[in-house]
Amino acid sequence: EQGRYKRIESFTINYNVLANRASNALASQNLALTNSVLSSGQWYRFYIEKSGIYKISRNFLSQLGVSVGNIDPRTIKIFGNGGRMMPQANSSNYPLDPVENAITVVGEEDGSFDANDYILFYGEGPTTYNAESNTNINLFTDKTYYYVNISSGNGKRIQPMPTIEQEADLQITTFQDYQFYEVDENNLVKIGRRWYGDDFDIENQRSYEFNFPNLVTSEPVRFDVYVGSKSETPTSMSVSVNGSAVTTLNLPQVDFSSSVLASGSSFTNDISVSSETITVDLDYNNNGNPSANAYLDYLNITATRNLIYDGDQLRFYNDLVNNNPGIAEYIVNNASDVDAIWDITDRFNVTSTQNPAGENSLTFKTESGEPRMFVAFSSNDFFEPKKDGFSSVANQDLKGNILTNNLGQFQDLDYIIIAPSNFVSQAERLAQINRDQYNLSVKVVELPKIYNEFNCGNPDVAAIRNFVRYVYTNASSPQNRLKYLCLFGDGSYDYKDRIQNNTNIVPAWYSLNSFSLTNSFVSDDFYAMMDDNEGTMSNGDRMDLAVGRILAEDPQRAREMVDKIDLYYQQEAYGSWRNNVIMISDDVDISWERILQETTDGIGNSIEAEKPFINVVKIHSDAFQQESSAAGNRYPQVATAIKDAIEVGALVVNYFGHGGEDGLAKERIFDKDDAQEINNICKFNCFVTVTCEYTKFDDPNRQTAGEFTFWNKNGGAIALITTTRQIFVTVGVSYNEVLDDYLFAFNSNEYPSMAEALRRTKIDNNIAGISQKRLVYFIGDPAMKLAFPKPNIRLSRVNDVPITQPIDTLKALSYAKLAGEVTDVNGNILSNYNGILTATVFDKNIQRQTLANDNVTQNGQTIILDFNTLGEVIFKGQATVENGLFEFDFIVPRDIGIPVGNGKVSFYAQTNSPLSDQAGASFDVKIGGIDENAAEDNIGPVINLFMNDENFVSGGITNESPTLLAKLQDENGINTASGIGHDITAIIDGDETNPFVLNDYYQANVDDYKNGKVSFAFRDLEPGPHTLTLKAWDVYNNSSTAEIQFTVYDKDEELVIDNVLNYPNPFVDYTEFWFNHNSIDPLDISVQIFTVSGKLVRTLNGQTTGGNKAVSSLSKDIVWDGRDDFGDKIGKGVYIYKLKVKSQRLNKQVEKIQKLVIL
Incomplete structure (x- = not known):
């Protein structure tokens, strides 16, 4: 770099076959209920950063917190699973619990851990090649954690290698040395799990130096390079080794307005070298484009060296033994300083051969026919582990306790919430809400405990999946298996906090494809793949449980989101808005886009047909007048209609069309500002977006309209079924149609949770084979069901005539009296039902057309959509329901449509004992004509x-x-x-x-x-x-x-109070202090009461109940009984009071003085 060579100081072994090697007892398929080793004993944590043999001294143990003077060193144990990434495939063998590693404790024979005693063990660092992710670097951590355990019983010790007397079939005097250069600093598109290092921007030439002592130059060297690029023009990278050209990597151009935003190119081949020093030169040709950038992913080199010890820890393997069953004899030369060679093939059960005589040519034999790995070392060349601020590890036992109740008895789980430690209190609130609402068995699990138990403290998405799979598999029966999983916390494309303001609270799964917004996915589906043949996220993997994510980056946001969920179930959230659904479509700018409005309209019609009680509000953008502005074409009426419809309230808002991180449609019919400002508190919707990247939540430095829709404390969505990447329109059509079938439970009155509806959609035969199903996310509580009212309410009479007989037409200005019944699903009147009915009477359906604002044609015909919408509301009111019966009356407005036709009467009823609601609809009423005998009225309201x-x-x-x-x-x-x-x-x-x-x-x-x-x-x-x-x-x-x-008054700049008074005034023993204010935040209130001579007789303190835009600006929060601070009644007369109000957020205080009179 900058004209200098770089020396590679660390490396790992490309020993891919070993990546899945472990004892059969540790196979991930062995998911039987058990207890974790962490459930008892004393545990201490430390970490390493590279692979090798480590020495743990008495002093280091003491720093960890171990009482070294009181332990028998023979009971010391070390547990760890190594630093490799966990396999994603469920079929792969991998430990489910921390595994005890074989170690050597020097000086343990006397039962005392003395000053010169120490522990030796082999530790596997985080730089181990992973084929699933094509990387040398662990994506999740730069540290590998191990545990020291102090408990009864002797620990596992390193045993001698088996002595083999028979003649060798193969002599090994060389080995393969794998070195790499890889730095993970840049994610080119901020998607996917492939990261890059050195950039070729201002500096287009870089050199990298590798050293292979005792190189066997007659053997070819395996060379592997991968680079990425972001350029709007074709560019290339020339690669040379030791001055000789090896290849030129062509890097295709990308169109930054398209879905593919970067390109990559690789080269793998054998090359010949004659020098132990291998210098790789990379020369980037930006093709004259100064804005073009290239990035190096990795350089990997595998060379054959003579098996000669060079003074440092020497790890070695030879591929010749892999497929040659028999006996292999290894000959290590220059070995006089070698104290021992360890066989680290099985990292948990290391064996050793010694070199007590200091032989210069050290030989040993092993069985061949499978890959084997060794390390030779001298006693003055050990690595030292490190500690961080959390050395002591508390006992835990997720495996033993997760499926037990408070009495220690087995209990199946319906729902697991995984949360970071500082979110647990809010996660527990969410758990209790679901216990109360759905009678679910729910447990909250702290994320660090999953890592501790399932991967020895090392973060990995597969650790979370393996924990979920453990719970799922150990259910008492298939029907009692885990149903819901909530990931309580935000996610980020950066697992390692390299970027500012990172929000990797609970990690999500990422695809290896890291260039394409259509084919690169972030997904939580990974955590729901429970079958043995799943886990790699292939198209055939099918979700076995519903998953949802609560987007929260800190405890405050977590509390706010649980507050919304809690409010969704409260009495104030009930209302006739629950009968509404909003369908929104984009306009038609090019001919194929007609399918957007046609699909949206068709889904709306299906919902009306399948669920007649639902009132579908259709907002087809192209049915409104388009206007031109300096910023482009806009639909201001559409934007207003969307916001107004959301604030009136709807269970579901469904949008199909173009969109992105900033909002819906290029005409900006709903944007980030709208998402934050809409005020539909107590009327939260499920926001369904079949568009591009509306909720691309995983870039912490670019918040999306979808996130703001979810985070809005005073409105917005209770949940989103939404897109995180770009979706193809053909996929969107099928997805939207299938989703609504499940979400609205066509042909059923039993509604699944919203996340379960999405899960069923993803495994539906019409969707299951589509890879893009992974980019559709559920944001919210996965167990939450939409607040559909129960059936049924029916119309029974019109103007006292049963609807089974000919009934009056509702004419303009005529008097109408409608009566009906609240029934169960079988049509039986609920005679004990008492509550309030909301009735909405709609005029006849209105036939409308889109306006073809952009004059788009197909086959010579202008594209126009004919569609029906609900008629105008001619009456909306409330009536008392007594014993399941109700009636209401009204005068039909003059402005109804005169032609006679069937209208719709929409019913919604609510009872508070117990709290529940019902809905229904009737299409039996005919509306039209004019009552010629109507009385006159010339007086306005x-x-x-x-x-x-x-x-x-x-x-x-x-x-x-x-x-x-x-x-x-x-x-x-x-x-x-x-x-x-x-x-x-x-x-x-x-x-x-x-x-x-x-x-x-x-x-x-x-x-x-x-x-x-x-x-x-x-x-x-x-x-x-x-x-x-x-x-x-x-x-x-x-x-x-x-x-x-x-x-x-601007609530963010000044605090204002007005109309200060107390009521009643005069009073005897009760009064309230009233004032108006301009704050939406709770305010601190202090009222000091004085005699007219200035003596303080009482101080009253409190707080306003403010908190959202729907709350009154009038405070009546302070009351007084006319007694002093000692509880004594004060005398009659005139008193002065000073009212002080303070805003903590603004750090401002205002006060006013008034008089009161006690009688």
């Missing part, structure tokens, strides 16, 4: 306006996203039928070009169609004074207007 709560006084203060509350009253009811010019509208500061249409936010009161209320949350109003004008119409199309003034 009465309107009363408030902001945030009904105690608001016009001119008061609010935060930037206040909620408008409008109480409406009219003798004949309020019009929501959306006749032209007859909408309920709100206008801010006279801006009539941007009205807020509030029809969907109006609902009549319980059993009273004449009174109702609008509740609408504004988004991010500008600080300062505002005037709001609301206009509403009655069903006769008479209008009224009302105004209210309010002042918005």
Whole structure:
């Protein structure tokens, strides 16, 4: 580098056949219930960074925390599984528990661990070649952890090599030496598990030096190089060895607007060299493109050397013995300084041959016919291990305890939550929620404990999978096997925290393909592959349990996400929004994109047909007017429609079309800002995106719209079924259709969890063979089911006439009375059902067409989609359900469609004893025509306006996203039928070009169609004074207007309080202290009460209940009983009080003084 050669100072052995070698007792198929060795004894942890023979001194043991003066060294044991990456294939043999390694303890014979005593053992470092990942470097860790164990019983000791008397069939005087240069610093596309090192940018030429003493020059050298490149033009890398050209690697160009963002090239061949020093020169030709970059993945060289000891630890093997059964005799020359040679073929059961006489030519025999590995060493050349800050290891026993209950009895598990230690409290909250909601058997497992037990403390995705498989396999029966797995924490493409702000909390699996956004996957499916022939993530691997991930990078985020999940099940989250589903499609910019809107529309129709109680809201972008702007084409009406529909509430939001990390569609119909600002608290949806990279969560330094959708504390999604990479449209069509079949449980009333619906989709025969199924992720709690109401509610009478008989047509301005019944799934009336019904009456379906905004044609025909949507809402109100029966009435608006046709009546009922909900629908009501005998009405509705709560006084203060509350009253009811010019509208500061249409936010009161209320949350109003004008119409199309003034203060810059008072005032023994504020955060409150002479008689402290944009800005949180700090009643009269309010977030405090009177 920079004109200098580099010397390779560390290397490992390319001994691939040994990578899976272990005793049969340790085969991963041996998954029977057992106890971990970590369950008892004293355990201490240390680590190594390279392979070799290590010496552990008495002093080092003492540093680990071992009481060296009180131990019998014969009981010292060392456990470790080595530093290699764990195999991904389930069929591979690999230990399931820390394995005891054979060691030598010098000086143990006297039973005392004296000052000059020490331990010798062979340790395998983290640089061991792995064929599954084509790397020399462990992807997950740069350290290999081992354990020292102090417990009863003598430890395993290194035994002598078996003595072989018979003649050798093969003499070994040479060995293969494998050296490499590999540095993992750059992930070219920030996807996949292939990392690169040296970059060829400003410096296009680099040299690498390898030294092979005693090289056998007559034998060829195996040479292997791999490089990657990012360039929009073809480039190349010239490779020469010792000045002779070997090859030129051609690196194809990439189109950074496409899905393949880098390219790679490799060369593997035998070459001849004549020098022990091998210099590799790499010369990058950027083809005149200064922005082109190349990167070196690895240089691997395998050379044959004479078996001559050179003074350092010498590891050696010879491929000749592999396929020649018999006896092999090894002859090590220059061996006078060699004290011993260890056979490390089985790293757990090392054997030794000594050289006590200091023979210069040391010989030993072994059986041949299989690969064998040895190390020769002298007593003055040992490596030293290292310790970190966590030396002591607490006893644990996941294997023995995971399937037992609190009484120590066997108990199957339904659900496991894996979390880092600092997330455990929130994971336990999530576990309890699922116990309460679904009666599941759930356990929380700390991630470090899995690593400790299943890979000796070394992180590896296969350790997690093996733990899950252990639980799954040991169920009492197939039907009682593990069903759900939650990975509680964020993930990152960087396993080793090389990048800033990394979020590798719980690792995800990555494919080796690291260049293509369509063929490189990040996936948690890996943890659900339980069969013996699975694990490599081939297309045929099928998930056996549902997996979900909670995206949280710190404990605060973890708490917020569990808060959302908890709220989803609470009473305030119930409501008729649970009958809604939103279907969104991209527009048509080129002809093949017609399938986007056609598929979306078809799925919406299928949902309506299979689940009639669901109200499908269709938002086809191309059905709205496209507008041009400096930033490109936009659909402002679509963006508004999406946000409004989400805030009204829907169980599922499904989008099919183009998109990416920044949002949906190139017209930006829903972006990161929208994801963070939507306010649908208590109405969280499952956000389904069949698009590209909407939730590419694994790049910590580029947060996506999908992540913000999930993280929104005041709304957004409760879960996402979403894409993390680019998906082909043909795959998207099939995926979306199959997914919705399972998600909505077509032909069934038993709904799976959302993650289980995704699992069934991935193993469905229409999807199972598609590799891109891996890029679809479930974000959320994998056991959570969508809050579908139970069936059924049915219409029984119209205007007192049973629907089995001819019934009246609902005509404009006519009086209508509808009655119905809440039933079980078999149609029996629930006579003990008492609650509140929400009824929504829709006019006839509306036939619509897309507008062909981009004038795209196919076969000479402009592409236009004809589709149906629900009719306008002609009434929405509530009624009392008594003993399973209900009725409600209303006046039909003048603005209905005049032609007669069938409308839809949507029902939703809720009872609180116990808390449950039901839904149903009827299509039996005919709507149309005009009642010519309707009474006259020329008076508009009465309107009363408030902001945030009904105690608001016009001119008061609010935060930037206040909620408008409008109480409406009219003798004949309020019009929501959306006749032209007859909408309920709100206008801010006279801006009539941007009205807020509030029809969907109006609902009549319980059993009273004449009174109702609008509740609408504004988004991010500008600080300062505002005037709001609301206009509403009655069903006769008479209008009224009302105004209210309010002042918005920036919650992020200043804290403001107003309207400070106590109520009642005067009072005897109870009063509340009221004030308005502009904060969405909890505020600290202090009220000091003084006599008029200034003597302090009482101090009251508390906190506001704020916390989200839907909470009132009025605080009534401090109350007083008229007593002093000692509990004594104070005298009657006038008192002064000082109210102080402090924001911890802003570190600001405000105060005001008022008077009160005690009677």
